Amino acid sequence: MNKKTLGIGIVGARYGARMHHANYMSLTPGLVEIRGICALTEESAKTFAEDIGVSFVTTDLDELLVREDVDVIDICTPPASHHEIAIKAAEAGKHIIMEKPLTGYFGEPGDAEPIGFHVPRAKMRAGAIQNAEAVREAVRANKVLFCYAENxxxxxxxxxxxxxxxxxxxxxxxxxxxxxxxxxxxxxxxxxxxxxxxxxxxxxxxxxxxxxxxxxxxxxxxxxxxxxxxxxxxxxxxxxxxxxxxxxxxxxxxxxxxxxxxxxxxxxxxxxxxxxxxxxxxxxxxxxxxxxxxxxxxxxxxxxxxxxxxxxxxxxxxxxxxxxxxxxxxxxxxxxxxxxxxxxxxxxxxxxxxREIEDFVHSIHESREPLSGIDLAVDVVHxxxxxxxxxxxxxxxxxxxx
CATH class of the missing domain: 3.30.360.10 (Dihydrodipicolinate Reductase; domain 2)
Structure with a gap:
């Protein structure tokens, strides 16, 4: 039986996104199709999209998440945005592929900058764990697969x-x-x-x-x-x-x-x-x-x-x-x-x-956990x-x- 072509929406437009795209292209034709690019700036999104032949470009994540032809959100942004994007993707019913690390502590109102010099590591640890567990809860609650790109x-x-x-x-x-x-x-x-x-x-x-x-x-x-x-x-x-x-x-x-x-x-x-x-x-x-x-x-x-x-x-x-x-x-x-x-x-x-991209795509097609998933991602943060x-x-x- 032929597998449905998975629609991929890539968030990010630089090194990680380009590496993921290159490895999607090495898969058996018909398994995946890149159907949208979302990036912080329109210029970087358009440049990447033109290079790989994708027509849909946005700087608004919600515009990518509402697309019915996008099954998977591939997160290739800097870590500070990882957990928020992942939670929104899970709540939209999209499976998730994410570059490491899962998340961390990135400061909050009142933190003096540079935060690495001023914020106690115990506070950072509590915040990072809270972010990580929030992603795991969103993934489980919305019954989507989380693929952690630990190569x-x-x-x-x-x-x-x-x-x-x-x-x-x-x-x-x-x-x-x-x-x-x-x-x-x-x-x-x-x-x-x-x-x-x-x-x-x-x-x-x-x-x-x-x-x-x-x-x-x-x-x-x-x-x-x-x-x-x-x-x-x-x-x-x-x-x-x-x-x-x-x-x-x-x-x-x-x-x-x-x-x-x-x-x-x-x-x-x-x-x-x-x-x-x-x-x-x-x-x-x-x-x-x-x-x-x-x-x-x-x-x-x-x-x-x-x-x-x-x-x-x-x-x-x-x-x-x-x-x-x-x-x-x-x-x-x-x-x-x-x-x-x-x-x-x-x-x-x-x-x-x-090999990781291949496993992620097949795990989503087969509705099974990938070899590297949400639990490993959370444990690494801990x-x-x-x-x-x-x-x-x-x-x-x-x-x-x-």
Missing amino acids: WVYAPPIVKMRNLIAASKGSVLELRAEENHSGSNSFFSKEWKYMGGGALLRMGAHAVGACLYLKQWEGQHRRGKSILPVSVMADTADLIHTEASEYAKKANAHQWISSDPVDVEDWANVVIKFDDGSRATVLVSDVGLGGLNTRVTAYMTDGVVKANMTANNVIETYAVDPETFAGENFTEKLETKAGWNRPSCDEDWFRGFS VIYAAYQSAEEGRVIQLSTK
């Missing part, structure tokens, strides 16, 4: 890691997850009021999400119930604005790092304790040169599995002049194409972007904001995820 869950190295864990008889004692690069160029990444945090939320959502997913999956596979996080201990810093970087700045030896936060962190280290006694360590940094580095290692009682989602050696290049291969993409965040490099053959596939509170207060924070 690490779908990345082939993580999928293989899960299969290898299943093949063993041992247990995972520790997970170590890491993401490093030389900084985001997004204006929104510099301030808490737009992003809801710094590297820990923007990048750490990947690493935290992967660790939570793997432990929940291990628990279901081994004992029939999820292994859940119970406490968090963390440290965060703005390393590019420390005394340690001053000498480099005077010598003009820091220009390859674009990180320049206002009131957010560019480095974080988090230890998560699970209810089976195991641990996960998450390290994220916006001040790491060498291109994008993403990896997860599982230390087991009977083996070790390392999943590397960026570096590979299936193809290698060498160039004296960085412009030699200028016209071809290598991998995200690479500072130079000079010297030896290892380009990604298919970055969207290898890092899980194409853990990351507990980490922010831990870093500020210098103590272990207990969790109450559900």
